[in-house]
Amino acid sequence: MTTTVLPRVTYINVKHGVASWLLTKDHKRIGIMYMIVVSFAFLLGGLFAAGVRIELTTPQGDFVSSDTYNRLFTMHGIFMVFFVLVPVVPAILGNFVMPLMIGAKDVAFPKLNLMSWYVFVIGFCFTLYALVSGGVDTGWTFYTPYSSNASNTNVLPVGIGIFITGFSSILTGLNFMVTIHRMRAPGLTWFRLPLFVWAIYATSLVMILATPVIAITVGMMALERALGFGIFDPRLGGDPVLFQHLFWFYSHPAVYIMILPPMGIISEVIACFSRKNVFGYSFVAFSSLAIAIFGFLVWAHHLFVAGISPYSAMVFSFLSFAVAIPSAVKVFNWTATLYQGAIWWKAPMMWVFGFMGLFLIGGLTGIFLASLGLDIHLHDTYFVVAHFHYIMVGGAIMGFFAGLHFWWPKMTGRMFSDSMATLAALLVFVGFNLTFFPQFILGYLGMPRRYHAYSEEFQVLNVLSSAGASILGVGYALIASYLLYSLFRGAPAGANPWLATGLEWTTQSPPLPENFAVQPVVNEGAYEYSKREIKVA
Amino acid sequence: MLEGIPLFPEQASNLAPEVDNLYFGITAITAFFAILVVVLIIVFAIKYRDKTGQKVGAPITGSIPLEVGWSIIPFIISMGIFVWATIVFFHLVRAPEQTLEIYSTGKRWMWRFQHLDGASEINTLHVPLGRPVKVIFTSEDVLHSLFIPAFRVKADAIPGRYSSIWFTATKTGEYHLFCTEYCGTKHSGMIGTVTVMEPGDYQSWLSGGGGMSMASRGEQLFQQLGCVGCHLDNGSGRGPALAGKYGMQETLANGTTVTVDDTYIRESILTPQMKLVAGYGPVMPTFQGLVNEEGVMSLIEYIKTLPPAGQAAAPAQAQVTP
Ligand SMILES: [Cu+2]
Numbered sequence A: 001m002t003t004t005v006l007p008r009v010t011y012i013n014v015k016h017g018v019a020s021w022l023l024t025k026d027h028k029r030i031g032i033m034y035m036i037v038v039s040f041a042f043l044l045g046g047l048f049a050a051g052v053r054i055e056l057t058t059p060q061g062d063f064v065s066s067d068t069y070n071r072l073f074t075m076h077g078i079f080m081v082f083f084v085l086v087p088v089v090p091a092i093l094g095n096f097v098m099p100l101m102i103g104a105k106d107v108a109f110p111k112l113n114l115m116s117w118y119v120f121v122i123g124f125c126f127t128l129y130a131l132v133s134g135g136v137d138t139g140w141t142f143y144t145p146y147s148s149n150a151s152n153t154n155v156l157p158v159g160i161g162i163f164i165t166g167f168s169s170i171l172t173g174l175n176f177m178v179t180i181h182r183m184r185a186p187g188l189t190w191f192r193l194p195l196f197v198w199a200i201y202a203t204s205l206v207m208i209l210a211t212p213v214i215a216i217t218v219g220m221m222a223l224e225r226a227l228g229f230g231i232f233d234p235r236l237g238g239d240p241v242l243f244q245h246l247f248w249f250y251s252h253p254a255v256y257i258m259i260l261p262p263m264g265i266i267s268e269v270i271a272c273f274s275r276k277n278v279f280g281y282s283f284v285a286f287s288s289l290a291i292a293i294f295g296f297l298v299w300a301h302h303l304f305v306a307g308i309s310p311y312s313a314m315v316f317s318f319l320s321f322a323v324a325i326p327s328a329v330k331v332f333n334w335t336a337t338l339y340q341g342a343i344w345w346k347a348p349m350m351w352v353f354g355f356m357g358l359f360l361i362g363g364l365t366g367i368f369l370a371s372l373g374l375d376i377h378l379h380d381t382y383f384v385v386a387h388f389h390y391i392m393v394g395g396a397i398m399g400f401f402a403g404l405h406f407w408w409p410k411m412t413g414r415m416f417s418d419s420m421a422t423l424a425a426l427l428v429f430v431g432f433n434l435t436f437f438p439q440f441i442l443g444y445l446g447m448p449r450r451y452h453a454y455s456e457e458f459q460v461l462n463v464l465s466s467a468g469a470s471i472l473g474v475g476y477a478l479i480a481s482y483l484l485y486s487l488f489r490g491a492p493a494g495a496n497p498w499l500a501t502g503l504e505w506t507t508q509s510p511p512l513p514e515n516f517a518v519q520p521v522v523n524e525g526a527y528e529y530s531k532r533e534i535k536v537a
Numbered sequence B: 001m002l003e004g005i006p007l008f009p010e011q012a013s014n015l016a017p018e019v020d021n022l023y024f025g026i027t028a029i030t031a032f033f034a035i036l037v038v039v040l041i042i043v044f045a046i047k048y049r050d051k052t053g054q055k056v057g058a059p060i061t062g063s064i065p066l067e068v069g070w071s072i073i074p075f076i077i078s079m080g081i082f083v084w085a086t087i088v089f090f091h092l093v094r095a096p097e098q099t100l101e102i103y104s105t106g107k108r109w110m111w112r113f114q115h116l117d118g119a120s121e122i123n124t125l126h127v128p129l130g131r132p133v134k135v136i137f138t139s140e141d142v143l144h145s146l147f148i149p150a151f152r153v154k155a156d157a158i159p160g161r162y163s164s165i166w167f168t169a170t171k172t173g174e175y176h177l178f179c180t181e182y183c184g185t186k187h188s189g190m191i192g193t194v195t196v197m198e199p200g201d202y203q204s205w206l207s208g209g210g211g212m213s214m215a216s217r218g219e220q221l222f223q224q225l226g227c228v229g230c231h232l233d234n235g236s237g238r239g240p241a242l243a244g245k246y247g248m249q250e251t252l253a254n255g256t257t258v259t260v261d262d263t264y265i266r267e268s269i270l271t272p273q274m275k276l277v278a279g280y281g282p283v284m285p286t287f288q289g290l291v292n293e294e295g296v297m298s299l300i301e302y303i304k305t306l307p308p309a310g311q312a313a314a315p316a317q318a319q320v321t322p
């Protein structure tokens, strides 16, 4: 591998200059441009989180004022959810590798793809503007009537920002669905598709169906706030709980927008580093679709204490248990994939192991919250905060990093330090658990979320949590540093450094502007590692 | 240092042990699965490790029996949890018939509690030991949520409707009371203390509170606001007689029926045109702005105590002794 050199013509060096990037229609370049914006949002969101964790090291609200604290956690949530978690895998990795994986030259509508990026950036700018001109303090959930009449912060610009950003999701989902239907290489049947492509397909479905609802909901909230339409405020004849129904009708499926694509990544990486077929391929593929569909039927599990009828609570609790099954099936299949594999302990696989541990805890604590009798006590406490961070950071972000490390050599043509990456995975795993595990205990003890000041007896656990967050921060900083180093100094990777199956590994790294020199043809399933010649080292 | 960290909140209500058992049960079941999967992953990762990266794994593609097994078994177990948790839930939300009622309103950023016999308090709540208590509450502004961790009860306070929690305190002492629905600047200051007292102490605490009972206050408002002019006892007024109506079914002008409960009476007073009683015209004026949340609660309490026509009037003083 040491003799490989970087290819002469790549999508990176084919054209130069900022304009060549800003006007590009190449899905790979657009993926990179998303990565730049999302990384910036992640940095901001992380800084807000740091502010929150510093404040919570002492019971008194002494680091910042209550109003500032409320803005900190709100902006943390808004940036992380709408500008990091939702786009991180589909828009970055989905854009970059999905067309390569199906042997296509680009997505179905390259111009629309570029437009989605601009829409995303405009939405992001609105939100940034809201931030610099004072911030917003409603929580990322915007519950009415607080958001529509009580808060005197920048609710409208943020609402507009989220409204606009939603269209980027919808357009991207549309683009991906058409691409997967129409642009697959000859011979690439549905059941030969890599599982990441299945996951992106299921995610696109959710994006197209759910995102309009949040746009409408935020729109109605804005109408009430700006023009006094009585929709959610009881004083104007509205119903505040209606907002919660609508909000979660988007935001629960949105959890699957965040977690399905990382699940797809896990399937890819596990297969590659176990040198095996993914166990129960079709079950894993269909469980993505099942999750996408059932995910629409459980929204009211966020409303168990919001005055819905006990019988409807029962139905939603039942459905929430049901939706957990396909996720469990995935975990069992991944575990079984390891059985009798030839497991190569490389950095991407370490991130997968981390994902498995954290996602398992995140998923299983979901059972606690789906249980009606227990949710009454746990609702809106730190237990919920811990649970969804295990899913969204432990699951989605760990999964993203598994994918980023896996495809980094493809994207940049260069390798990174495997030992550094393994160390980073370990740091993030340990730091994450130290940050969020104590929060389960805090939640059961009864510490409510979104509290600026808290009762003395919660301090020790909060200090542990803040200590964990600093380790987590070091872990993320480490990733940034060795990846940046790799970008300029990393050893050339060659076309297929992991000896992986999959069309994206058959072209050079970084790929040609048009992806493949000749149109690839597929005549086998996605993970036929065992058919490969056994090379004895 | 570790012994300084509490792991579980105190159990101070009849409901707390039920909720805790559920918590331990689910913890045991989920921990079993978590450990099983983690151990398998670690064992496989070590046993099948290949340092070269050149070998390939066994040609296994899947197994239908396994897939069916690991779908069905977790489903059955989760249904068991579902049933158990739902039973506990119905205990939590279904208050017994006879409860000591306490009214409350949340507003930014305080809780006000109104005892039937007139005593009222802010950010503190006194309740007797061993007697079912029902707190009925609403919000005057945005959403709030009333949470007493030691009792394992919680419900959102929603402007425009009534919510309730109930519990029987089982241990004297002082416990936290938190607002758990984010409500702005001093959300984390919207907290208080629940004091559980021996019934005798509670009685003497109440008598120290003074003031007029809620029902008599309601009666007074009923006169002052002119309700009495339309709602005559014999039903001959412009509005229906209210005596004995509480808890009954009422037929509305649009043909549907509703139960006459707290929320319905509240709506009747603040938005009378929304649900017209069959046989009556839209003549009742709205009292929005003329009466505050506590006034509405007092009116409700007064209407509740009105005896069905023909029966002797019960003392307006609501009973507070068991
Ligand atoms: Cu949900």
Ligand SMILES: [Cu+2]
Pocket (backbone or CB within 6 Å): B106, B109, B143, B144, B145, B179, B180, B181, B182, B183, B187, B190
């Ligand atoms: Cu509050």
